[in-house]
Amino acid sequence: MPAxxxxxxxKADLVAIRHDIHAHPEIGFxxxxxxxxxxxxxxxxxxxxxxxxxxxxxxxxxxxxxxxGRRIGLRADMDxxxxxxxxxxxxxxxxxxxxxxxxxxxHTTMLLGAARYxxxxxxxxxxxxxxxxxAEEGLGGARAMLADKLFERFPCDEIYGLHNAPQLEAGQxxxxxxxxxxxxxxxxxxxxxxxxxxxxxxxxRDPVIAAITLAAALQTIVSRNADPRExxxxxxxxIHAGSAYNVIPEEAALAGTIRTFSxxxxxxxxxRMREIAAGxxxxxxxxxxxxxxxxxxxxxxxxPQAEAxxxxxxEIVGAENVLTTPRPVMGSEDFADMLRVVPGAYAxxxxxxxxxxxxxAFILDDGILPVGASLLARLVETRxxx
Numbered sequence: 001m002p003a004x005x006x007x008x009x010x011k012a013d014l015v016a017i018r019h020d021i022h023a024h025p026e027i028g029f030x031x032x033x034x035x036x037x038x039x040x041x042x043x044x045x046x047x048x049x050x051x052x053x054x055x056x057x058x059x060x061x062x063x064x065x066x067x068x069g070r071r072i073g074l075r076a077d078m079d080x081x082x083x084x085x086x087x088x089x090x091x092x093x094x095x096x097x098x099x100x101x102x103x104x105x106x107h108t109t110m111l112l113g114a115a116r117y118x119x120x121x122x123x124x125x126x127x128x129x130x131x132x133x134x135a136e137e138g139l140g141g142a143r144a145m146l147a148d149k150l151f152e153r154f155p156c157d158e159i160y161g162l163h164n165a166p167q168l169e170a171g172q173x174x175x176x177x178x179x180x181x182x183x184x185x186x187x188x189x190x191x192x193x194x195x196x197x198x199x200x201x202x203x204x205r206d207p208v209i210a211a212i213t214l215a216a217a218l219q220t221i222v223s224r225n226a227d228p229r230e231x232x233x234x235x236x237x238x239i240h241a242g243s244a245y246n247v248i249p250e251e252a253a254l255a256g257t258i259r260t261f262s263x264x265x266x267x268x269x270x271x272r273m274r275e276i277a278a279g280x281x282x283x284x285x286x287x288x289x290x291x292x293x294x295x296x297x298x299x300x301x302x303x304p305q306a307e308a309x310x311x312x313x314x315e316i317v318g319a320e321n322v323l324t325t326p327r328p329v330m331g332s333e334d335f336a337d338m339l340r341v342v343p344g345a346y347a348x349x350x351x352x353x354x355x356x357x358x359x360x361a362f363i364l365d366d367g368i369l370p371v372g373a374s375l376l377a378r379l380v381e382t383r384x385x386x
Contacts, residue, residue, distance in 0.1 A: 002171070002317065003370035004377060007117050014369040017041070018109040019091035022364075025080030025098040025105070028135030029144075031056040034078045034108065038132045041112050045119035047130065050154070054145030059154050060130035062118055064384060069126030072383045073159030073342065074376045075335060076111035077104045077136035086360040102357045103164040103364045106372070108132060110162070113373030114380070124384035129154050131338075138186065138295050142334040151341055158305055159344035160379050161335045162372055164364055166357065168350025173313040173375065174323040175347035177306040181299035182231070182259040183266060184332035185292050189214065189277060193286040195250040207252035208241045210284040214277060215239065215254055221272045226265055233259040233330050234269060259330045261298055299336035305345040312378045313347065316371060349375065 002008075017037070026034050038058045039049045048061040056078075085092050085099035093099050100106075115130050131150070135141030168174060191211050196204025215236045226232045234256065241252035258273075260266040274290050281288035306324075313322045335346055349372050351365035 004117065004374040006120070007113055007370045007373050007377065010113070010116065011370050014109050014113045014373065015366045017112060018105050018364075018366065018369060021105040021108060022100050023091045023094050025093050025095055025100045027082050027098060028079045028137055028139035028141060029055045031078045031134045035132065035134070038078070038108065038112065042115055042130065045116050047115055047119055053148050053150060054134055054141055056134040057141065057145050058132040059150070060115055061154065062115065062122070062128040062130070064124035064126055064128070065122045066125030069384060070157045071127040071129055071155055072380045073129040073131055073156035073344070074111055074114060074380065075131040075133055075159055075161040075338065076107040077133050077141070078108050079104055079135050079137055079141065081137055081358065084360055087363055089363065099360065101359065101362045102137070103362070104136065106164055106364045106369060107162065109369055110372035111376060113369060114376035117373065117377045118380055124381050126384040128380045128384070129156050131159070136334050140295070140334065142337040146337060146341065156342050158383060159338055159342045160305065160309060160346070160376065161344070162347045162349055162375065163333070164353075164357075164368055164372075165348035165350045166353035166355065166362075168323070168348060170350055170352040170365065170367070171317050172321045172323060172350035173317055173347055174327070174350075175301065175306050175309045175313060175345055176324050176326045177301050177303040178326055179261050179298050179328050180301050180346055181328065181333045181336065182261055182330045183294075183298040183336070184296040185258040185266065185270070186295050187256055187258065187273065187290065187292040189254040189291070190289045191252045191281075191286050193250060193284070196248045198246040198248055201248055204248050205285045206248050207286050208249065210280055210286045210288070211239060211241060211252040211254055213284070214280045214288070217276050217280065218273060221269055221276070225268060225272050230262055230265045231260070231328070231330065232265050232269065233257075258292070259332065261328060296332035296334055297336040297340060299333050299346060300339060301345040302339070302343040305343050308383060309345045309347050309379065312382055313375060315378060316374050347375065
């Protein structure tokens with residue numbers, strides 16, 4: 001069956017919720033309106049609501065009719081991206097520079113759908129814990145909730161999350177044990193030289209040339225220093241310098257990300273970046289400051305929970321549509337921080353979209369909403385079976 005019939009029956013309500021959230025996107029730690037919708041919906045269904053966890057996070061608690069027992073957590077992210085939307089959908093973003101370009105509006109809606117279903121069908125022993133997390137997009141929302149003692153206040157024996165996947169076929173679900181998503185660092189590099197007239201570069205120290213050379217040199221780390229059997233990425237995603245055609249600026253800046261699955265490879269890349277930057281600085285007579293920050297841990301799915309998620313997925317989409325062969329991706333996800341504390345698993349749910357996430361033309365297929373909600377709901381019912 002593609003989705004639980006009861007959830008399929010209120011699909012229109014889920015679509016309306018998602019379109020509303022999509023039209024009013026909020027970036028990390030600004031999810032005031034979104035968390036308000038979540039809290040109001042949960043409370044209307046009789047779910048115990050706790051707000052302000054990790055600043056704008058929400059936690060819902062639902063006890064089964066079978067009495068006390070184990071506690072299963074379900075987590076969804078709520079934040080949008082700081083980017084423009086180009087879809088021209090009737091429910092497109094109404095906020096300039098804000099866009100649900102990763103589908104978190106869908107994830108939030110799926111978890112709300114699971115919560116509604118479970119609130120209407122409490123035939124399980126134990127407790128469902130609904131975790132609506134802020135600021136997943138590199139701002140540390142999971143760590144903020146953990147710092148607010150998420151699992152001390154709301155203990156979970158297991159926890160599960162999911163993400164939409166336009167790279168999969170519609171109706172497919174992928175979940176497997178072990179490393180599933182890369183760890184990530186963000187870096188900023190500031191180069192300080194000596195400004196001069198554009199016609200007289202010899203009297204200055206050009207930080208732009210140093211920045212261009214450094215950007216190219218950093219690409220040799222993966223190709224010439226990292227073991228080719230180890231997956232690694234170094235990407236320069238920002239270059240900033242100058243403000244006039246005839247002025248060599250005083251400063252230039254680079255920024256980007258490192259992705260790895262190995263602490264040893266991550267350490268190697270960080271060290272080589274600093275060494276290469278120091279060498280470029282000496283070569284061009286400029287000052288180079290490198291700031292590297294660990295943002296995401298490697299997301300590691302726990303074996304028993306990955307197996308449980310795969311079994312439930314088979315109920316929803318059929319065993320032939322469940323992909324369990326490990327295929328780690330270089331993207332990152334701060335649900336990894338929660339999985340370091342509580343065993344669990346993270347799954348990808350395929351849909352009919354063809355544009356990748358983080359693209360201004362990304363469109364989430366509404367048909368995925370009851371599928372994801374059913375997967376989450378059945379995980380609670382299965383893991384808390386009376």
